[in-house]
Amino acid sequence: MIKIGTSLNKGEKNHLKGRKPCVQQCLEKNNIPCTLGNVPNIAILGSGGGERAMVGMLGSLSKLAELGLLDAALYMSGVSGATWCMASVYEKPNWSSDIKQIKSVVERIGHGSVSLRDQISLLKKYHRTNANFSLTDVWTALVVPMVVKKIDESTLSNYQTGQDPYPIYTIIDQDCKYEGFIHESFFELTPHEAGYTLAGAFVETSSFGSIFNKGVLREKKPEMDMTYLQGVCGSALADKEVILKKLKEWLEIWAEELQSHDGPKILAQMLELNYCILRGEQWTQLVDELNALLTDFSAGDPMEVKSLNFKNTKMPSQIKADKMDKIKNLKQYFPILKSQHAKIAFPKCVTLSWIWGTNYNFLYDMNVPQVHQNLQESETSHFEDAGLLVNSPYMSALRAERGIDLIISLDFSAGDPMQTVTETAKLCKEFDIPFPAINVTKCDSTSPKAFYVFKGLKKAPTVIHMPLFNIENCGSELEHYREKYGTFQLPYKPEMIEDLMEKAGENIINNKENLLREIESIVKQK
Structure with missing residues (x-):
């Protein structure tokens, strides 16, 4: 059930075999004749960017479908907000041939x-x-449904992808990133397998999350549902400081709108206390403030509640021992927690947890030399x-076995549109992976064009890079659109969604001939 190596899964190979005739027909309709054996391997990539990325991806895919170009793609891969779009459109098989599915998601x-x-x-x-x-889990349940407007309890391994582009969802291993093992950090999930790119x-996707030891399945656990997958894919849309600041603002606004209890404020205070400790800053005042919030609700609440408690799991390795001790001993600073009658505004299931995205490690204690030892220790x-x-x-598309010839990068990032x-x-230079040279100017970062092409190396794919907001579809209002569609804000109103869909679609319409x-x-x- 565990595969060591980078060869493609049999299920992925079979899907590609069924998809390539669709690609061939699409190209012939666009006056690009090619044999089935000459079909190019094209991957559409969607960047992160919260709801901006989700809506921008929907707008781009909608226009690609309308213009008869979507079926040219063999793969589709996403990060963060783009995966929210993917999870929504892939709810129905053969969606790429049915524009109604995209329209239903937009509605x-x-x-x-x-x-x-x-x-x-x-x-x-x-x-x-x-x-x-x-x-x-908290983020998934309380934030993701607010944006995608659905709770999807289906699973990735049960997806019937039909003849659509093969979907790849991407995340990273937090521990590897913290410890500096960047090459090992990249992780992907497909309908057939999940693992280190x-x-x-x-491991088989249906078994991702189950308990393994020495490469043997010890206990089968339920596969994560699609809502949770969207939660972990979009669990941190920027660096920790931005997450903390914006999430706190979001939760406080949410609490005001609910006008019922201080649950979101308590969660925001928990997050701020957590990151304050991790930064090594003064945090005792935050404890006092959180105690005050908890005390306000110790008299009871109409919702089912329970005593607040801590869940002390392994901290990232870069956290110093003294900070870990402080976190483990935080309970002594909360007098209210010593009472059997302590109550908070959150429902019975909520506990304090200081870790994101914990999952059983399918590589635990395998002892295989081909895989970095750090991946096998915990x-x-x-x-x-x-x-x-x-x-x-990009890394999912750059697996050599996938043989990608052309990458169409739809970039919805905040900040520098050329950064990705x-x-x-x-x-790629560090990892010795073929990739074209990227030569951009400061002007490209501040006032980007709508369409860039990078190519050159013989074994490297051609890369088309398309920033969402650019001087061609926004003109003098470029900064206005960047500010209007922030990464962290309450869900977009219908008129905002329509406007953003139109901007993303303009990029495709204006560059159809360039794409062809x-x-x-x-x-x-080829």
Whole structure:
């Protein structure tokens, strides 16, 4: 059930075999003749960026479908917000040939809703069924449904992908990132297997999250549902400081809108206390403030509640021992926690947890020399949003076995729109992975064009890079659009979704001929 190596899974190979005739037909309809054996391997990549990325991806895919270009893609891979789009459109097989599925998703996120009661029920379920309950469970239940407007309890391994582009969801191993093992950090999930993209270690997706020891399945655990997968993929949309600041603002606004209890404020205070300790800053005042919030609700609440308690799991290795001791001993600073009657505004399942994305490590104690020893030492691993490392899923497309000829990078990042491609180029040089040279100017970062092409190395794929907001579709309003569609804000209103869809679609419409020209060039090279 565990595969050591980078060869493609049989299920992926079979899917590609069924998809390639669709690609061939698409190209022929666009006057690009090619044989079945000459079909180019094209991957569409969607970057992170919260709901901006989700809606931008929807707008881009919608126009690609309308213009008859979507079926040219063999693969589709996403980070963070782009995975929210992917999870939504892939709910139905053969969606790429049915524009109605994309339109139904747009309608849902614009006008749908998920009740707080249903979110709390999901949170209770996660606490009851997930032995590694963490802040990712809280984030998933209380934030993700607010944006995607659905709780999806299906699983990735049960996806019937039909003849759609093969989907790849990407995250990173938090522990590897903290410890500086960047090559080992990249992780991907497909309908058939989940594992370390570059390190070359995989497990069947249906068994990801189960307990393994020495490569043997010891205890089968339920596979994560699609809502949780979206939660872990989008669990950290920027660095820790930004997450803390924006999430705290979001939760406080949410508490004001609910006008019922201080649960979101308590969660925000927990997060701020956590990161304050990790930064080594003064944190005792935050303890006093959190105690005050807890005391306010110690008299009881109409919702089912329980005593606050701590869940002390393994801290990332870079946290010094004295900070770990402080976290482990925080309970002594909360007098209210010593009472059997301590209450908080959160439902029964909520506990204090200081770790994101805990999952059983399928490589635990395997002792295989081909895989870095650090990946085999711990019983659990911790996963988070891949945007904390590189905000686009290039590494999934650069697995040599996938033989990608052309990458179409749809970039919805905040800040420098060229950062993802330049960072990837640096990593590829370090990892000895073929990738074209990226030559950009300061002007490209501040006032980007809508369409860039990078190529050159013989074994490297051609890379098309398309920033969402650019001087062609935004003109003098470039900064206005960047500010209007932030990564962290409450869910977009229908008119915002419509406007953003239009901007993303303009990029595709205005560059249809450019896309076809580069595709035709790849076919001629093959």
